[in-house]
Amino acid sequence: MEFITQVHPSVEGVIKELDDIHNVVNHELYKQDECLWPASMPCYLAGNEDVPIAYFGESNTGKLKRTYREGLSNRYGRIMQCIAGMHYNFSFDQDFWSFLESYKGKTALSQAEKQSLSIGQLFRFDS
Numbered sequence: 001m002e003f004i005t006q007v008h009p010s011v012e013g014v015i016k017e018l019d020d021i022h023n024v025v026n027h028e029l030y031k032q033d034e035c036l037w038p039a040s041m042p043c044y045l046a047g048n049e050d051v052p053i054a055y056f057g058e059s060n061t062g063k064l065k066r067t068y069r070e071g072l073s074n075r076y077g078r079i080m081q082c083i084a085g086m087h088y089n090f091s092f093d094q095d096f097w098s099f100l101e102s103y104k105g106k107t108a109l110s111q112a113e114k115q116s117l118s119i120g121q122l123f124r125f126d127s
Contacts, residue, residue: 001025001036003018003021003022003025005017005018005021009093037084039084040083040084040085041083041084042079042082042083045079045082047079048073048077048078048079050078050079051078051079051081051082052078053066053069053070053073053078054066054069069081090118090121091118092114092118097109097114100117
């Protein structure tokens with residue numbers, strides 16, 4: 001499962017949207033007598049044949065997604081695709097950069113400066 005949110009200016013906003021998405025998914029899974037596995041590592045799987053490759057339909061996008069996962073299966077095995085994780089995209093809006101430029105007494109920060117500052121913040125981000 002992949003939960004995708006809109007861009008939010010606050011943590012509370014994204015948490016609220018994720019909670020809403022999670023509730024819809026759980027409701028739909030419950031109707032099919034299914035549930036989300038809560039751990040990042042899968043339960044015992046005897047081999048690759050225990051893990052089907054997802055089917056996304058016959059559209060070009062669906063076929064592309066399946067082909068991508070078939071490639072992952074060939075390279076890493078299907079069981080590796082069962083390991084769950086979380087990633088997020090993090091960025092500062094223009095208001096932040098304007099404030100920082102004003103604070104530093106600069107007329108504009110270069111793209112390289114913005115990237116350096118953004119990457120620096122990721123290493124300080126404590127999950």
